Amino acid sequence: MTKSGGLIFFAGLLMTCSVCWGEQASASKERQLNQLQRQIKQVDADIGGLKREKERLLRQLQALEVQYGEVARTVKILQDNIGRQRKALQDIGRKMALTQKAIDGQKGELESQIRSAHAMGGRERLKVILNQQDPALSSRIMVYYDYLNKARLRKLEAVEKNYRALKQLEQQKRQETEALNTALRQRQREQSELQKVRSERETLLVQMERQYSTKKSQLERLKSNEKELQQLIAALQRRSSDTIFQGTPDKPFAQLKGRLPWPLKGRMVKKFGSRRSESRWDGVLINAKEGADIHAVTRGRVVYADWLRGYGLLTIIDHGKGYMTLYAFNQSLYKAEGDWVEAGEVIASVGSSGGRSHPALYFGIRRKGKPVDPLRWCRKIHKDRVG
Structure with missing residues (x-):
């Protein structure tokens, strides 16, 4: 090979190598670009996923807080009802005590009247009827006897009326007690539900805190x-x-x-x-x-x-x-x-x-x-x- 031919060969070899190196560098940059684009897509996907997760957590928070509010409102209504029912029971108890006191008083008065009538005796009344010496006195005494009898009847009617009222109050008390017990059981269930929702909300808030940490x-x-x-x-x-x-x-x-x-x-x-x-x-x-x-x-x-x-x-x-x-x-x-x-x-x-x-x-x-x-x-x- 002549000297000039060797130079030409060497120059061609250099050009070939230069092209190869250029192609390799270009391929490397393309791979880097592709990798960067994949990373960008992944970051975009992560951001989109994070936004969707935040939206999901917010919707879940809304549902839990609305549910919590409704249950808390139900518990408050139950509390108010329980308070009214307890007051009603107290009122019934006071009315029953007053009615029983009235019955006891009326029974005492009736017993006193019966003892008075017994003390006078039935024969006294017969003597008065047969007594013709003083018709005016006999008439007045008979009127008195009739008054006592009517007074006893009125007392008996009053006692009977109060007994009926007492029975009605006892029935009302049983109904109110049953309603109170039902309300207490329902309140216990609602409070358990309230605690459950509260726990779920606290867990959710911890998750949201991590999402909004910065x-x-x-x-x-x-x-x-x-x-x-x-x-x-x-x-x-x-x-x-x-x-x-x-x-x-x-x-x-x-x-x-x-x-x-x-x-x-x-x-x-x-x-x-x-x-x-x-x-x-x-x-x-x-x-x-x-x-x-x-x-x-x-x-x-x-x-x-x-x-x-x-x-x-x-x-x-x-x-x-x-x-x-x-x-x-x-x-x-x-x-x-x-x-x-x-x-x-x-x-x-x-x-x-x-x-x-x-x-x-x-x-x-x-x-x-x-x-x-x-x-x-x-x-x-x-x-x-x-x-």
């Missing part, structure tokens, strides 16, 4: 919840009509500024505008005992009574002229959409729905859809105690 996810959830509430308020505001409030004897909501009562007694733990994660509270948070009564602050019409993400069981009352009050995190709702409520009327009970861990009431006021500070509208508080 501050970023908590903030995203909070903002999403607030946005959903704003959209709901805006929709309700559009549907609101002041015509239904015309002609009512109550003062307009705007004239009650600074004088509205608080919806319950408790300690205010979050004020309007205070920090809430990376957001702000647009109402106040009042700690109270679970199951405590929540009252409407003034007259209005219920425009929403349902579960809402982030707020749990929520009641919204329209008071006309763009004013609404909100009561959230409830255990049970006692009023339905469309119901009219009066100032001070019980509308719900304190709970921890919406995924909360402690019972409290969120109370908010809206004016034409925008939040306003309840502290400016309700009565003054002392050392963060309301009510």
Whole structure:
């Protein structure tokens, strides 16, 4: 091979190797790109799966909290019925004691009359009849005898009447006792169901806590919840009509500024505008005992009574002229959409729905859809105690 031929061969070999190396590098980059695309798809699938799991957990939370509220409401109704039945039994017991006392008194009087008649004897009455010396005296004594006989008959009738009343009271007592025992057994069953639902909810909250463990996810959830509430308020505001409030004897909501009562007694733990994660509270948070009564602050019409993400069981009352009050995190709702409520009327009970861990009431006021500070509208508080 000549020198020039060797150079040509070597140059061709270099070009061939260069092409091979280029192809290998290109294939490597393509494999990396494919792997990256697969990873992206997997991440997208994981994010989609995570979102679906969060949605599933939220739906499950909604179902459990609605069920818990209904069972708690049933237990409260049973408690009220049991209280009334116990009072009825006490009233029956008092009536029975009074009736028995009356019977004993009437029996004593009757026995006294019988002894008097026995002391006079039947022959005395016969002597009077046969006594013709003083007809006027005989007549008066006969009248007296007739009076005693009629008095005894009246006493006997009264005793018999009270005995019948006593029997009726005894029958009523048996019925009330049976109804009370039935209510007690039902309450025990409902309380067992309540405990079961409570345990399921606590387990679910632990799962949700893992899903929303980062501050970023908590903030995203909070903002999403607030946005959903704003959209709901805006929709309700559009549907609101002041015509239904015309002609009512109550003062307009705007004239009650600074004088509205608080919806319950408790300690205010979050004020309007205070920090809430990376957001702000647009109402106040009042700690109270679970199951405590929540009252409407003034007259209005219920425009929403349902579960809402982030707020749990929520009641919204329209008071006309763009004013609404909100009561959230409830255990049970006692009023339905469309119901009219009066100032001070019980509308719900304190709970921890919406995924909360402690019972409290969120109370908010809206004016034409925008939040306003309840502290400016309700009565003054002392050392963060309301009510």
